Amino acid sequence: MDTEAVQQLIRQIRGAFQDLRAYADQLHADTGVNASMRAVLEYLSESPAATVPQIARQKNVSRQHIQTIVDTLRERALVSLQDNPAHRRSPLVTLTRQGRATFKRMHDKEAVFLGSLMKTLDRQQIRTAATVIEQLRDELPANKGVNR
Amino acid sequence: MDTEAVQQLIRQIRGAFQDLRAYADQLHADTGVNASMRAVLEYLSESPAATVPQIARQKNVSRQHIQTIVDTLRERALVSLQDNPAHRRSPLVTLTRQGRATFKRMHDKEAVFLGSLMKTLDRQQIRTAATVIEQLRDELPANKGVNR
Numbered sequence: 001m002d003t004e005a006v007q008q009l010i011r012q013i014r015g016a017f018q019d020l021r022a023y024a025d026q027l028h029a030d031t032g033v034n035a036s037m038r039a040v041l042e043y044l045s046e047s048p049a050a051t052v053p054q055i056a057r058q059k060n061v062s063r064q065h066i067q068t069i070v071d072t073l074r075e076r077a078l079v080s081l082q083d084n085p086a087h088r089r090s091p092l093v094t095l096t097r098q099g100r101a102t103f104k105r106m107h108d109k110e111a112v113f114l115g116s117l118m119k120t121l122d123r124q125q126i127r128t129a130a131t132v133i134e135q136l137r138d139e140l141p142a143n144k145g146v147n148r
Numbered sequence: 149m150d151t152e153a154v155q156q157l158i159r160q161i162r163g164a165f166q167d168l169r170a171y172a173d174q175l176h177a178d179t180g181v182n183a184s185m186r187a188v189l190e191y192l193s194e195s196p197a198a199t200v201p202q203i204a205r206q207k208n209v210s211r212q213h214i215q216t217i218v219d220t221l222r223e224r225a226l227v228s229l230q231d232n233p234a235h236r237r238s239p240l241v242t243l244t245r246q247g248r249a250t251f252k253r254m255h256d257k258e259a260v261f262l263g264s265l266m267k268t269l270d271r272q273q274i275r276t277a278a279t280v281i282e283q284l285r286d287e288l289p290a291n292k293g294v295n296r
Binding site: 011015020026039116128129131143 | 153154155157158160161163164165167168169170171174187207208259263264265266268271274275276278279280281283284287289290
């Protein structure tokens, strides 16, 4: 079977991830928030109180990786820990007022770039691309039958 | 401007990258080669002699990151260093015979999964998705006018 097309797609996904990470680091250099920290802030802006294991599971990375990022965000006063009534040993991570304001500023900055992308790319093709990637993810053995 | 479509695409790209990484780690757990090491082996299987700065530049990650991976691959005897006639202080990294054989085995294992993807997904839509992601990457300020 000729698998060249899907190999090419996976290559583009990997390349785009690295390029977007490098771009986010550059765009937000003044805030001192790197792409990994940004991902956690984004998650918490949508799920306002989550534990480290929850964030790690959703992002399919190790708990240790998220713990390190959360520790850095705490030092920067962008997140704080709250008691978790459900799990005494797994506190809830929440954005501080400063964390919310910082993410809002980052988000506004990104909107300019995203707007320029929407002008350049074909909206229907963007939708197709997102759907195909989602289908690809659904085919990964670990994701079969999992709702995201 | 409504940027929801492109935000959704970027979210899928990030999610797919993490999912593919987790899947590759699992698929190749027996080889002890993780997704980062795999990426360098793949690069060297196509560009048989490259320096650490060259690999880092192509992948848009730090030299230090690639250096750490190359050090691990050397310990595992999967790559070796050759004198670089062009830059005395930047040796050329090449696959060893064992590195080539290991990557070949990994590649064969992945081909089974890629074949199943080609059966499930629409080939034309896969092509569209790869093209859209490439266009998105081309719009990143750092990539404007850069050949990949």
